[in-house]
Amino acid sequence: MALLEVENLQTHFRGADGVNRAVDGVSFEVNSGETVAIVGESGCGKSVTAMSILRLIPEPPGKIAGSIRFNGKDLLKLSDREMRDIRGNEISMIFQEPMTSLNPVLTVGRQIGETLRLHQGMNKQQAEARAVEMLKLVGIPEPERRVKEYPHQLSGGMRQRVMIAIALACNPKLLIADEPTTALDVTIQAQILDLMRDLKRTVGAAIVIITHDLGVVAEVAERVIVMYAGRKVEEAEVGRLFRNPRHPYTQGLLGSMPKLGSSLTGEETRLQEIPGLVPSLKKKLDGCVFASRCAYATDLCLKVAPGLEEKAEGHIAACHYALKESVAA
Amino acid sequence: MSAPILEVNDLKKHFPIHGGFFGGTTGYVYAVDGVSFSIARGETLSLVGESGCGKSTVGKAILRLFDITGGQVVLDGQRIDDMPSGRLRPLRRRMQVVFQDPFSSLNPRMRVRDILAEPIRNFGLASDAADIERRVGDLMDRVRLPRDAVGRWPHEFSGGQRQRICIARALAAEPDLIICDEAVSALDVSVKAQIVNLLQDLQKELGLAMLFISHDLAIVEHMTHRVAVMYLGKIVEVAPKRSLFAAPKHPYTEALLSAVPVPEPGAQRERIILKGDVPSPIKPPKGCRFHTRCPYAFDRCSRDEPVLRQTEEGHWAACHLHDRPAAENPLAGERGAAVIAHH
Amino acid sequence: MASASVLNPADVSPGSVKVAEPTRDIMPPVKVRKGLWGFMWRNPTIAVGGTILLLMVIMAVFAPLFWTVDPTALAPARRTREPSLEHWFGTDMLGRDVYSRVVYGARVSLIVGFAVALFSSIIGLTIGLVSGFVRWADGIIMRIMDGLMSIPSILLAIALMALTRGSVGNVILAITVAEVPRVSRLVRGVVLSLREQPYVDAAVAAGTRTPVIIWRHILPNTIAPMTVQATYVCASAMIVESILSFIGAGTPPIIPSWGNIMAEGRALWQVKPYIVFFPAVFLSITVLAVNMLGDGLRDALDPRMAKRI
Numbered sequence: 001m002a003l004l005e006v007e008n009l010q011t012h013f014r015g016a017d018g019v020n021r022a023v024d025g026v027s028f029e030v031n032s033g034e035t036v037a038i039v040g041e042s043g044c045g046k047s048v049t050a051m052s053i054l055r056l057i058p059e060p061p062g063k064i065a066g067s068i069r070f071n072g073k074d075l076l077k078l079s080d081r082e083m084r085d086i087r088g089n090e091i092s093m094i095f096q097e098p099m100t101s102l103n104p105v106l107t108v109g110r111q112i113g114e115t116l117r118l119h120q121g122m123n124k125q126q127a128e129a130r131a132v133e134m135l136k137l138v139g140i141p142e143p144e145r146r147v148k149e150y151p152h153q154l155s156g157g158m159r160q161r162v163m164i165a166i167a168l169a170c171n172p173k174l175l176i177a178d179e180p181t182t183a184l185d186v187t188i189q190a191q192i193l194d195l196m197r198d199l200k201r202t203v204g205a206a207i208v209i210i211t212h213d214l215g216v217v218a219e220v221a222e223r224v225i226v227m228y229a230g231r232k233v234e235e236a237e238v239g240r241l242f243r244n245p246r247h248p249y250t251q252g253l254l255g256s257m258p259k260l261g262s263s264l265t266g267e268e269t270r271l272q273e274i275p276g277l278v279p280s281l282k283k284k285l286d287g288c289v290f291a292s293r294c295a296y297a298t299d300l301c302l303k304v305a306p307g308l309e310e311k312a313e314g315h316i317a318a319c320h321y322a323l324k325e326s327v328a329a
Numbered sequence: 330m331s332a333p334i335l336e337v338n339d340l341k342k343h344f345p346i347h348g349g350f351f352g353g354t355t356g357y358v359y360a361v362d363g364v365s366f367s368i369a370r371g372e373t374l375s376l377v378g379e380s381g382c383g384k385s386t387v388g389k390a391i392l393r394l395f396d397i398t399g400g401q402v403v404l405d406g407q408r409i410d411d412m413p414s415g416r417l418r419p420l421r422r423r424m425q426v427v428f429q430d431p432f433s434s435l436n437p438r439m440r441v442r443d444i445l446a447e448p449i450r451n452f453g454l455a456s457d458a459a460d461i462e463r464r465v466g467d468l469m470d471r472v473r474l475p476r477d478a479v480g481r482w483p484h485e486f487s488g489g490q491r492q493r494i495c496i497a498r499a500l501a502a503e504p505d506l507i508i509c510d511e512a513v514s515a516l517d518v519s520v521k522a523q524i525v526n527l528l529q530d531l532q533k534e535l536g537l538a539m540l541f542i543s544h545d546l547a548i549v550e551h552m553t554h555r556v557a558v559m560y561l562g563k564i565v566e567v568a569p570k571r572s573l574f575a576a577p578k579h580p581y582t583e584a585l586l587s588a589v590p591v592p593e594p595g596a597q598r599e600r601i602i603l604k605g606d607v608p609s610p611i612k613p614p615k616g617c618r619f620h621t622r623c624p625y626a627f628d629r630c631s632r633d634e635p636v637l638r639q640t641e642e643g644h645w646a647a648c649h650l651h652d653r654p655a656a657e658n659p660l661a662g663e664r665g666a667a668v669i670a671h672h
Numbered sequence: 673m674a675s676a677s678v679l680n681p682a683d684v685s686p687g688s689v690k691v692a693e694p695t696r697d698i699m700p701p702v703k704v705r706k707g708l709w710g711f712m713w714r715n716p717t718i719a720v721g722g723t724i725l726l727l728m729v730i731m732a733v734f735a736p737l738f739w740t741v742d743p744t745a746l747a748p749a750r751r752t753r754e755p756s757l758e759h760w761f762g763t764d765m766l767g768r769d770v771y772s773r774v775v776y777g778a779r780v781s782l783i784v785g786f787a788v789a790l791f792s793s794i795i796g797l798t799i800g801l802v803s804g805f806v807r808w809a810d811g812i813i814m815r816i817m818d819g820l821m822s823i824p825s826i827l828l829a830i831a832l833m834a835l836t837r838g839s840v841g842n843v844i845l846a847i848t849v850a851e852v853p854r855v856s857r858l859v860r861g862v863v864l865s866l867r868e869q870p871y872v873d874a875a876v877a878a879g880t881r882t883p884v885i886i887w888r889h890i891l892p893n894t895i896a897p898m899t900v901q902a903t904y905v906c907a908s909a910m911i912v913e914s915i916l917s918f919i920g921a922g923t924p925p926i927i928p929s930w931g932n933i934m935a936e937g938r939a940l941w942q943v944k945p946y947i948v949f950f951p952a953v954f955l956s957i958t959v960l961a962v963n964m965l966g967d968g969l970r971d972a973l974d975p976r977m978a979k980r981i
Contacts, residue, residue, distance in 0.1 A: 010698050016714045018702050025695040041517040065698040155606040185379035186544065187603045190588035194602050212518065215590030238594045256522030258551035260589050261669040263571045271526055271551065274519035277487055284695075305692040320689055392877050421879045428870040436871045438892040447888075448878035495874070502878060 001072065002029035003206050004053070004174060009066040011045070011052045018282035022048040024230040025066075030174065035200060035207040037221035037238070039214060041253075043278055045230040046210045050176050053208075054093055055083050070174070089119040092167040096179035098159035102151040108135070109147035112166050119170050134165040137202075139195055157188035161195065168203060178210045193219050214257060218242060226250045229289040230281055232308065236315040246317035248294045249274070288318070296321060333367035334405055334505050334538045335391065335424070340364045341399035342386050346611065359610050360386040362562035363400070365637075368506065373532065373539040375549040377585070378559035381607060384542045387559075388510045391540070392426055393417060405505070422452045425499035429511035431491035435483040441494055442479040445469075448502040468497040472527060489520035496527065506538045513548060525552060546589050550574055555643075558582045561610055561618040564637065568644035575665040578646035580623045583660065587668035598670030617649065625650060625659055715972050721964030728958050732778035740772035743928045752944050761950045764936055773928040774951050780840060780917075780929035781910045781958060787844045788909035789902040792851040797898060799852065800859025801886060804867065814860070817853040825850035829912055833921040843922050847909045858901050862894050896973040903966030907959045914955055930955045 011023040023045040030036050038046045051057050052064050055075060068075040070091065075083065087093075092115075095101045103111060112134055113127030122130065128147065135143035138161040151159055160180065167175055180196070181189040197220060200207065211217060217224055217238065224241045226234040226249065234247040245251040255272030262269075276293040279285060288294070291301040298320075306320045341364075343357040361383040368374045376384045390397045393409060402410040404424065409417055425448075428434045435444060445465045448454075455461040466476045472493040483491060492512065499507050509528065513521045525548060532539060543549050549556060550570060557567040558581065566579040577583040587601045603622045608614055614621050620630035627649070635647040648660070655661040705713045712719035731738055747767030755762045761770035803813045820828065825847075832846035866872060872889050880888070916922025917931025918938075925932055930951035937947025 008693075010695060012699055014699060014702060016702070016710075017704050019697070019699055021695070025693070041519060063699050065696070157606055185607070186546070186588045187379060187584060188606065189590070190600070190602050193590065194600075213590065214518070214592040218592045218594040218596070219590045221594075242592060242594050253518055254592065256519050257592060258525070258547045260547040260550060260586070260591055261574060261666070262547075263550055263574050264666060264669070270529075271522040273523045273526060275523075277489075300689065304689065305694075307690040307692040309690045318692065389873070392873070394873050394876060418879045418881075421877055424877070426874060426877045428874065430870060434870040434874060436875075436889050436893070439888070447875065447880060451879040498874065498878065 003032045003034075003071065004030040004208075005067075005069040006049075006053065007067045007069070009049065009052060009064070009068065011048050011057055011062060011064050014061040014063075015282075021230055021281045021284070023052065024281075026227070026230075026232045027066075028225055028232065028235065030206050030208055032173065032206055033200075033204050034223065035209065035221050036223045036225060037209045037211060037217040038225045038227060039211055039217050039253075040227035041212055041278070043229075043281070044227040046212075046227050047178055049227070050093070050178050050208065050210050053176060054087055054091060056093075085119065088115045088167075088172075089170045090172055091174045091176065092170065092172040094160075094163050094167050094175065094177040094180045096182050098156060098163050098183065099151070101163055102159060104151055107148055107150055108154070108162050112147075112162070112169050115166060115169050130169065131165075134169050135162070137168070137199075138162070138165045139191075140165075156184055157191055160184060160188075160192055164192075164195065164199070168199065168205070171203070172205050174208065175205045176208045176210070179212070180209065181216060182211070182213070189216075196220055214242075214253065226253075229278055231289055231318065233290065233319075234315075234317040235308075236312075240312070240315055244312075244315075246311045246315060247290075247319050248296055249290045250317075252293075288320070331370060332406060334370045335540070336367040336403040337387070337391065337400070338365050338403070339400040340387065340390060340397060340402065342383075342390050342395075343398045356611055359562050359613055361390065362613070364559070364562070364564050365400075366557050366564065366567060368538050368540060370505065370538055371532070371536045372555065373541055373553045375541040375543060375553040375556045376559060377543055377546060377549050377556060379544060379585075379607060381561075381610060382559040383562040383610070384559050385510050388426070388508045388540060388542050392421075392424065392508060419452065422448070422502045423504050424506040424508060425502050425504040426508045426510060427492070427495045427499050427512040429515050431488045431495060431515065434495050435491055437483055439483075440479070441469075441481055441483070444483075444494065445479070445497055445501050448498065452502055454501075454503065464501070468501055471500060471531065472497045487520075489516055489523060492516060492520075492524050493527065496524075496531070500531070500535070504537070506540065508540045508542070510542045511544070512541075514543065514545060521548070528552070546585060558585070561607065561613050563618060563647070565619065565648070566644075566646045567637070568646075572641070572644045573665075574669070576644075576660075576663040577665060577668075578640045578644060578651065578660055579619075579648050580625050580650070580660065581619050582646075583664055583668055584622075584624075586665065589669075591670060593670070596670040599667045601668065617647075715968050717964045718968030718972060721961045721966075721968060724957060724961035725965060728778055728954075728961070729782060731775055732782050735772075735775045735779065738775050740775050741769050743768060743772040743776040744926065745769075752940065752947075754944075755946055762944070762946050764933070764947050765940060770933070770947055770950060773933050774930070774954055777928045777930045777933055777951060778954065778958070780923050780927060781913060781955065783840065784844055784847065784913040785906040785910040785958075785962065788847045788851060789906035791844070791848045792855050792905055793898055793902045795848070795852050796855025797859050797894065799856040800863055800894075801890070803856065803860045804863030804890075805882070805886065810860075813856070817856050820850075820853040821857075825908075826912055826915055829916060830919070830921050833916060838922060838924045840923055840927065843913055843916060846916075847912050850912070851905050851909065855898075855901055855905065858897065859894060862897050863890055866890050866893055896969075900966055900970040900973065903962050903969065907962040907966070910955065910959055910962070 007027045009023055009026045013020040013022055026049060038049060040046045053068055057064055064076060109128055109131040112131035116122045116127040116130055131147050132143045135146055140146050140158060140161050181192050184192060209220060221238050224236060224238050225232055228249050234250050245254055252272060252274040256274060258271060274293055279289060279292055287302040287304060288306050291297040300320055306318045308316045308318045310316050340361055342361040343359050345354040346356045346358060347354060364387055366374060376387060378384045391402050397410050401408055404420060409420060442465055445468050446461050449461055449464055455464055465479055469476045469479060474490060474493050513524050516524060541552055553570055555569050556573045557564050560581050566582050577586060584601045584603050587599060601624060605622055608621055616631040616633055617635050620626040629649050635649050637645045637647045639645050640651055650658045650660055745768060750763050750767040751765055753759050753763040759769050761774060764770055799813060803810045828850040829846040832849060836842040872885060875885055875889050913922055914931035917929045918935045920935060923929040923932055933951040934948045941948055
């Protein structure tokens with residue numbers, strides 16, 4: 001049994017001009033200790049998926065349907081109280097903006113200790129000692145001093161480390177990281193990604209990383225889920241997906257990224273464009289969600305929505321036509 | 330080579346910090362502290378660095394959106410940093426700007442037609458109303474937006490389309506130089522590719538010079554002819570693209586290259602993870618500004634400030650390592666491929 | 673390296689067609705309402721506040737048509753009557769019909785509220801723009817405004833009224849002077865933040881002159897926050913007018929206003945509470961309506977709210 005089993009997740013929002021089908025029928029699994037990336041562009045539903053797992057979607061205007069089984073329990077059937085016991089304890093989350101996710105009037109130690117006292121019934125001294133230990137774990141120098149400081153005394157990279165420390169304090173089984181490095185500079189991003197790779201080994205929590213950056217995906221993930229317009233369009237082991245994308249959207253995404261080092265290999269080609277815009281999520285589409293922008297779309301694609309199919313072992317894609325296996329150099 | 334379209338000499342911009350009871354100046358943010366470069370006609374120079382390194386301040390100083398603290402900005406042979414605003418206004422036509430955020434770059438209460446017509450009218454480029462209309466239509470064609478969208482409001486467009494409108498507004502003045510201040514950074518991957526291609530096409534068609542300010546090294550490598558790397562208000566390295574990416578001659582550039590995540594799972598590359606954070610530009614470190622984070626720093630680095638020196642043709646770097654014998658200089662060889670990992 | 677560059681349709685091999693399970697609708701479809709009705713539906717606070725205020729305005733303008741009698745006609749024989757079919761809200765200690773006085777009293781409240789909102793907006797906008805654009809004037813102007821704001825606006829208005837004759841015009845003037853600092857501060861803040869907008873920088877780079885920048889890029893974008901602020905000023909002015917009239921420093925007793933009706937009923941409050949009760953209710957409802965309108969406008973005009981899902 002997988003640690004997390006999301007089945008046919010739908011998260012819709014009620015708006016003045018229609019129902020926004022932000023996530024529309026997404027299923028996936030995450031195994032213990034595994035790192036899965038959910039990748040896609042803004043509005044594809046990746047963040048909403050993450051928020052739905054933790055039931056952080058305000059209802060109304062939102063509504064979540066389907067099932068989210070964590071350790072066999074359906075999270076959507078739990079009471080608010082039971083859900084609070086899971087959040088920050090068995091499942092925790094790291095957000096993009098380390099500045100606004102920390103409380104500016106509490107010391108770092110207090111914020112790490114808070115979750116420990118709440119979920120693990122530690123007393124003040126125990127929580128403080130554990131906070132210092134956590135800061136050490138996430139590579140903050142002089143943790144005994146830092147634990148007494150306030151968020152504004154820390155730099156952006158430090159704050160994200162503190163966020164990770166808070167998230168890991170209770171030894172969660174699942175860590176959800178929503179764009180954890182997007183707001184950071186590239187050298188700081190490298191530090192945080194390095195830290196996350198280290199922690200994966202030492203802590204052993206399963207990680208779901210939400211990102212738009214395919215570079216970050218390649219650095220940390222083992223398996224990748226590509227989302228587009230509220231659907232999962234492709235899923236595969238990371239090497240397989242980058243070597244041989246089966247869905248035209250994934251292929252387009254990879255082609256539209258300039259490659260670092262292109263001037264060295266003389267591979268300076270024009271970037272591949274994905275023409276057009278993401279379709280409105282307020283209308284139900286008959287055919288494939290990507291058909292309007294797809295270079296290979298046929299009449300079939302416009303009329304019939306493709307289901308997810310296993311195109312190769314462990315490699316599924318929602319496309320009527322499997323892109324041909326390209327010859328790996 | 331003809332005279333450069335833009336020359337920046339020892340540019341300085343120090344922002345005063347106000348504080349205390351009487352609101353006096355208590356210190357300065359040394360945002361830009363002695364930056365020099367030039368851009369030839371039709372050339373793209375990229376200014377790269379992390380947030381707070383002063384790259385955007387350089388762009389705004391060139392556009393004279395504020396007065397500078399010291400140095401010179403020379404546009405096509407004329408010094409513009411100390412020019413009275415009345416004389417400067419007609420010269421503004423020659424350099425235009427595209428900003429990062431496509432949402433706050435367009436006045437929400439103006440229609441696209443009026444947004445594009447503003448520079449045309451200001452610089453007296455059109456003979457009559459019909460000419461303005463024709464020019465506005467041509468601009469829409471240039472940035473590949475439908476002509477009949479000129480009557481719409483900015484909020485009716487997506488981020489990528491708005492960025493096209495911003496580019497059209499910059500082109501409306503028929504400039505020689507466009508400053509792109511993180512112009513594609515806020516866009517989604519697939520839209521980014523559209524805008525990058527558009528900018529490259531326009532540059533080729535119109536022979537524009539470009540100052541491309543960005544933190545994204547992969548895009549920079551794709552777009553540019555030459556690169557200048559900034560750290561804490563100073564340029565630490567300038568070189569033609571190939572030379573810089575193949576053989577970075579400053580430890581900071583090398584670290585930046587190795588830090589960029591590459592979309593190739595399992596790529597074998599040498600990783601240089603810098604320690605700590607960028608120091609505050611209010612109190613920059615003495616000596617070399619990078620010495621607090623530099624993996625190769627030695628005693629001299631905290632004492633003397635290195636100056637930009639030519640290490641090979643057109644390749645300038647500000648690092649004491651190049652005074653050492655090649656055997657003791659970790660940057661002597663071609664390190665680019667090792668840290669980028671291209672097979 | 674993978675060579676998954678450009679594939680043409682010929683490279684695409686058709687597989688067996690697998691159809692995706694259609695997704696369910698998990699919530700009822702939204703009926704999209706357009707036009708004025710749709711706007712009201714989406715902004716119920718504007719609808720309710722606006723409607724009540726509109727009714728008040730109609731009542732004030734067409735007061736004679738609302739089954740009123742002369743609100744100043746004395747009838748000593750019919751003093752302090754309880755509410756009845758003949759006198760809906762009863763009569764006061766001079767025998768005047770309280771209902772008619774309350775209906776006519778709406779005129780003063782609304783005129784004062786609207787006039788103060790209008791004048792303080794215009795003056796505040798001018799001062800705020802100067803302050804936001806002229807560096808050297810900013811410090812001086814803002815210190816004066818701080819000074820004015822350190823005096824409670826009601827005291828400032830009382831002091832100004834003490835210097836002049838009681839008339840509706842002077843009431844408007846006094847309250848406007850008291851409200852201007854708040855509006856100026858708001859406009860200055862908005863102007864300073866608008867000046868930092870990239871589209872203003874782009875306009876400067878496009879050679880636009882400063883007066884044109886103010887007129888075209890700054891002014892239109894201050895309208896929304898100004899409108900919201902104006903409603904709050906309007907509500908506050910109505911209350912200040914009532915207080916001034918209540919303590920006899922406002923509208924002269926000859927003109928009925930909710931404040932002076934209450935002042936006249938004050939002495940009889942314990943035996944004849946209705947004389948104070950009815951004008952008080954009207955004042956509260958009107959102020960509530962104006963505040964609701966303001967809150968609704970703030971939400972509707974806030975561009976961040978508009979972009980939400």
